[in-house]
Amino acid sequence: MALGNSPSVYYDAIVIGAGHNGLTCACYLAKAGLKVLVLEDYCLIGGMTLTEEITLPGFKSDIHAFGYSLATLSPVPNELDLKSHGFELIHPEISISHLFPNNHGHISIYKSLEKTLESIKKYSERDARSWKKIFDEYMTNRDKIVSVLNLPPVTPLEDTGSVSTENTDKVEALEVIGDTYRLRTQSMRSWCNENFESDEAKAMFGSFAPFVGLSPDDAGGGDLCYLFSAIMQDGGNNVVKGGFVNLPMALANYLQSRGGQIMTNSRVKKIMIENGQATGVELANGKMIGAKKLVASSTDPSTLILNLIGEEYVDSHLTSGIKRMEWGDAIFGIYLALNGPLEYKSGQEILSKSPQVHLSPPGLEFFSKIYYQCRSGKPPTNPLSIMSNDSMMDPTRVISNENNSNKNHLIKFLVLSVPYEIKNADGEIGKEIEWENFKERYTDQIIETINQNYIPNLNTSILKKTIYSPVDYEKKPINSIKGTLASGAILPYQSGWMRPIPQLGNYKIPSISNVYLCGAGSHPGPGVSMAPGRNAAQVILRDLGIDLRAIFTTY
Structure with missing residues (x-):
C-alpha cells in the first residue's frame, strides 16, 4: 500500500454495522478497554431494530422487530446496565394472540401459564395438558437453553460430554441422542400433530415456524415452534418503550460512555487485507480508517466474504459454501x-x-x-x-x-x-x-x-x-438480502456450529486471523437476542488474551 493511501486515523477495533448485534459486540470490546469505531451505512442506527416515522409525522413504526421476547434470555441488559442508558421495557400481561376468522374465537399466550391453559381449553382440554407438559419440559431445560444461546456453539468434535454413559446404559444413551436429534429436525406439521389435537392449537403454535420462513414440512420447524412459544410463555412478549430503536440507542449510549464512536452514512467498500490480516477499512467515499487489532462485521455473511473481503483472500471451498447459502x-x-x-x-x-x-x-x-x-x-x-x-x-x-x-x-x-x-x-x-x-x-x-x-x-x-x-x-437495511429477515435461512444445516456454513461457525475467517462475524448470520441466528454480537465478542477477546470473567457473566 502506497504511503499516500495510508489511513489517517486508527482504532483498535472497527465494527461494521450499527444494528443491535454490531453494537453489542462493540460495547463488550469497549468494556474490555479497546478503542472502538462502529461504521453504519444507513443514516440512522438500529438495523433490524430500526424505528422511523414512515406513515405520518409523529407515528413511530418499528420497521422490522417489534416484540422483545427472545432477548429476555439475554444477560446483556444487566451486564451493560442498559437501564441507566435509557432502555425501558413495557410488560404486557398478554404475550401474543391468534385470531381465527368470523367469530371463531382466539387463543392467547399470557404471562400466566394458568390463563394460557384456560385459553387453550376452549378448544381442547388435552391440548392444554399437552402445552403444560411442553412448558414444564422447557423450564427443566431452561438453563441449558440460555447457555446454548449465549455461548459460541460447540462442534460435534468438541461435544464429547453431551451424554454421559457413566450411570446410563448404552440403550438409554442412544434414546436420549435420538430424541434430541428428532426434536431438532422435526417439522412443524409433525410436532403439531404429535402434541395437539385441535386445529386451533395447531395453528396457534404452528405459526411460529413461518416467523423464520419455515413451511409446515421444513426440517427444524417443530423445534422453533417449541422454543419461541415457550420463551414467550416464560418471559413474555415485551415492548421497548418509545420504539425498538431505543435498544440500539441504549447500546450506543453505553458504547460512547466507554469512549467508543459511531459514524452513520459511512458505507464500507472494502476491508483492507495485508499478509493474512485486516489492517483497516476503505469507505465508499475513499476514506481509509486503520484497525490495529481487528475488524468485526454484522453484515450478512455473503456481503462480508464476497464483497468486503473478496474471493481472492479466502479458500475456494469457503466461497462455494457462501454462494450456496439459502x-x-x-x-x-x-x-x-x-x-x-x-x-x-x-x-x-x-x-x-x-x-x-x-x-x-x-x-x-x-x-x-x-x-x-x-x-x-x-x-x-x-x-x-x-x-x-x-x-x-x-x-x-x-x-x-x-x-x-x-x-x-x-x-x-x-x-x-x-x-x-x-x-x-x-x-x-x-x-x-x-x-x-x-x-x-x-x-x-x-x-x-x-x-x-x-x-x-x-x-x-x-x-x-x-x-x-x-x-x-x-x-433498507442491506442485511435484508432478497427481502428476507434472517441473514440466511434457519435450516438444520445453517444452524448452530454450521451457521452460516461450517467453515465460519466459530465467528472467524479461517484465512484471515483478525476478521470476525458478529451478526445474525452467525449462531444463534435472527431475532433480537444480542447473542451473536455477545458471542462474537467472547471469541474476539479470548483471542486477544483478555480475561473473560471480568467482562461476561459465566454460564
Whole structure:
C-alpha cells in the first residue's frame, strides 16, 4: 500500500454495522478497554431494530422487530446496565394472540401459564395438558437453553460430554441422542400433530415456524415452534418503550460512555487485507480508517466474504459454501396510521391488549397453501399476517389529534412468506418492476380480507398506509438480502456450529486471523437476542488474551 493511501486515523477495533448485534459486540470490546469505531451505512442506527416515522409525522413504526421476547434470555441488559442508558421495557400481561376468522374465537399466550391453559381449553382440554407438559419440559431445560444461546456453539468434535454413559446404559444413551436429534429436525406439521389435537392449537403454535420462513414440512420447524412459544410463555412478549430503536440507542449510549464512536452514512467498500490480516477499512467515499487489532462485521455473511473481503483472500471451498447459502422466503410489510382503535369480530378486550396478533384460519393446510404459492413464485392469495399493536401497547408511538375524539393509533402487518421474484403467468420472472406495479393491489387485497374476516372497521380507520415489498426491504437495511429477515435461512444445516456454513461457525475467517462475524448470520441466528454480537465478542477477546470473567457473566 502506497504511503499516500495510508489511513489517517486508527482504532483498535472497527465494527461494521450499527444494528443491535454490531453494537453489542462493540460495547463488550469497549468494556474490555479497546478503542472502538462502529461504521453504519444507513443514516440512522438500529438495523433490524430500526424505528422511523414512515406513515405520518409523529407515528413511530418499528420497521422490522417489534416484540422483545427472545432477548429476555439475554444477560446483556444487566451486564451493560442498559437501564441507566435509557432502555425501558413495557410488560404486557398478554404475550401474543391468534385470531381465527368470523367469530371463531382466539387463543392467547399470557404471562400466566394458568390463563394460557384456560385459553387453550376452549378448544381442547388435552391440548392444554399437552402445552403444560411442553412448558414444564422447557423450564427443566431452561438453563441449558440460555447457555446454548449465549455461548459460541460447540462442534460435534468438541461435544464429547453431551451424554454421559457413566450411570446410563448404552440403550438409554442412544434414546436420549435420538430424541434430541428428532426434536431438532422435526417439522412443524409433525410436532403439531404429535402434541395437539385441535386445529386451533395447531395453528396457534404452528405459526411460529413461518416467523423464520419455515413451511409446515421444513426440517427444524417443530423445534422453533417449541422454543419461541415457550420463551414467550416464560418471559413474555415485551415492548421497548418509545420504539425498538431505543435498544440500539441504549447500546450506543453505553458504547460512547466507554469512549467508543459511531459514524452513520459511512458505507464500507472494502476491508483492507495485508499478509493474512485486516489492517483497516476503505469507505465508499475513499476514506481509509486503520484497525490495529481487528475488524468485526454484522453484515450478512455473503456481503462480508464476497464483497468486503473478496474471493481472492479466502479458500475456494469457503466461497462455494457462501454462494450456496439459502436465504429463505421474503416478507411484505404494511404500516398503517389509524384514526382510532380497531374493532375485532371476537375477543375485543383481549386482542386490544395483545402486543401481536396472528391472523389465520384453524389448521395447518392454510400454511401449506401459502408455501406452495410462495415457492411457486406467486404472492399467496391469503397470506399469514402478523399484526403488531404498536400504539395500543405504547401510546408514546403516536401523537394525539385534538380534532379527533378517538386517539390515533399505529399498527403493522408483517406478511410472512412471499416470493422475492414474482413469476408471471407466462413463466417470466420479475422483481423490482413487478413488485412496484403489484404491491398497492396486493395491499388492498390483504386489507380487504382482514376487514371482512377479522377486523370490520380496518378500512374506515386508515389515515395513511406505507408499503414495503421485498425489494423495498432489501434496500433498507442491506442485511435484508432478497427481502428476507434472517441473514440466511434457519435450516438444520445453517444452524448452530454450521451457521452460516461450517467453515465460519466459530465467528472467524479461517484465512484471515483478525476478521470476525458478529451478526445474525452467525449462531444463534435472527431475532433480537444480542447473542451473536455477545458471542462474537467472547471469541474476539479470548483471542486477544483478555480475561473473560471480568467482562461476561459465566454460564
